[in-house]
Amino acid sequence: MIELYILLIFMIIGAIIAIQVKDLLSSVVAVGAVGLGLSIVFLILKAPDVAITQLVVEILALIILIRATLKKDLPFSPTGRWFLNTLIAIVFVGTFLTVACKAITDLPQFGYPAMRVAKIYLEKGLPMTGATNLVSSVILDFRAYDTLGEATVLFTAVIGVLTLVRKVGRKKEGKTIKEEDE
Amino acid sequence: MSHEHGKGMSIIVKTITRFTVGLIFLYGIYIVLHGHVSPGGGFAGGVIIALSFVHLMLAYGKEAALKKLSKRATSILESTGAMLFLLIALLGFTGGYFFLNFINKGEPFKLFSAGIIPLCNIAIALKVGAGLFAIFVALVLLDLDSEKKE
Numbered sequence: 186m187i188e189l190y191i192l193l194i195f196m197i198i199g200a201i202i203a204i205q206v207k208d209l210l211s212s213v214v215a216v217g218a219v220g221l222g223l224s225i226v227f228l229i230l231k232a233p234d235v236a237i238t239q240l241v242v243e244i245l246a247l248i249i250l251i252r253a254t255l256k257k258d259l260p261f262s263p264t265g266r267w268f269l270n271t272l273i274a275i276v277f278v279g280t281f282l283t284v285a286c287k288a289i290t291d292l293p294q295f296g297y298p299a300m301r302v303a304k305i306y307l308e309k310g311l312p313m314t315g316a317t318n319l320v321s322s323v324i325l326d327f328r329a330y331d332t333l334g335e336a337t338v339l340f341t342a343v344i345g346v347l348t349l350v351r352k353v354g355r356k357k358e359g360k361t362i363k364e365e366d367e
Numbered sequence: 368m369s370h371e372h373g374k375g376m377s378i379i380v381k382t383i384t385r386f387t388v389g390l391i392f393l394y395g396i397y398i399v400l401h402g403h404v405s406p407g408g409g410f411a412g413g414v415i416i417a418l419s420f421v422h423l424m425l426a427y428g429k430e431a432a433l434k435k436l437s438k439r440a441t442s443i444l445e446s447t448g449a450m451l452f453l454l455i456a457l458l459g460f461t462g463g464y465f466f467l468n469f470i471n472k473g474e475p476f477k478l479f480s481a482g483i484i485p486l487c488n489i490a491i492a493l494k495v496g497a498g499l500f501a502i503f504v505a506l507v508l509l510d511l512d513s514e515k516k517e
Contacts (some may be wrong), residue, residue: 193408233406234407234408236412237411238408238414241411241414241418242416245499248421249386251508252503252506280386311475314472314481314482315472315473315480315481315482317403317472317476317480317481318401318402318403318404319406320404320483322486325403325408325409325483325486329466332487332491333456334441336449336452337497339494339495340449342498343445343498343501346505347442347501347505348428350509
């Protein structure tokens with residue numbers, strides 16, 4: 186249990202560094218450290234499937250973030266409406282903490298499942314599906330309809346990205362200026 | 368590949384990449400095929416397969432990676448994966464309902480077991496791997512484009 190708290194503190198420190206540091210690359214690396222800490226937390230909580238997925242997606246996201254942000258000068262303005270922004274942030278964090286204090290006391294104890302459906306899957310998963318990896322049997326047999334939805338979401342995301350950043354069909358800059366002049 | 372030394376990273380990275388990229392690709396296939404026996408599955412395995420191509424692209428430049436897996440092949444593979452998953456789901460209607468596990472379950476702990484679950488894993492891996500690689504390729508090409516303009 187103590188290692189979980191150590192990792193949690195490590196992740197919180199990493200997140201604060203990611204927000205506070207001025208260099209963009211250091212910020213991305215700090216976000217990656219938070220993700221790797223989260224994957225170790227999943228391993229300690231005995232969820233290797235989620236840990237593998239978290240680790241792998243974290244690496245891919247890190248590479249994409251570095252490729253996409255490293256060479257660009259993103260506008261960074263510390264000045265501006267800082268009073269309003271801080272006020273809104275404080276109000277939201279306060280509301281969230283107040284509601285969370287009420288809600289978290291109603292949750293079941295750590296380590297006890299909130300839903301009782303899992304018991305049926307654990308007992309009948311192997312004879313009904315024949316898969317020894319129960320996570321796989323749940324996401325591809327009992328709850329395959331949800332996985333179809335998830336696959337559709339990813340498909341839509343890929344189509345959206347390819348449509349937004351494609352080369353074919355984009356107007357050249359001179360042309361659009363001309364059209365605006367007319 | 369001595370004629371491509373001008374592009375990509377240094378020769379150290381290229382040599383190590385030549386050794387590791389095949390192993391990463393094989394490990395992704397292993398994770399996909401054993402998704403119903405051990406931890407892993409279609410999503411994680413697909414991302415690892417995509418990462419092996421990303422690895423190739425980072426080390427050798429975009430031409431070398433796009434020669435192995437072109438943009439057109441990527442989009443075809445992704446659509447194939449999605450259609451395959453839907454087809455497996457619809458084939459369940461031959462026995463009764465959507466996503467029916469209509470193939471023989473087989474013995475536990477064997478590679479060929481658990482009915483449609485390995486097939487679904489392969490379909491999802493095709494879809495996820497090709498889709499994420501397509502996103503990466505699109506972002507890299509966009510990056511190069513904006514550099515040229517400046």
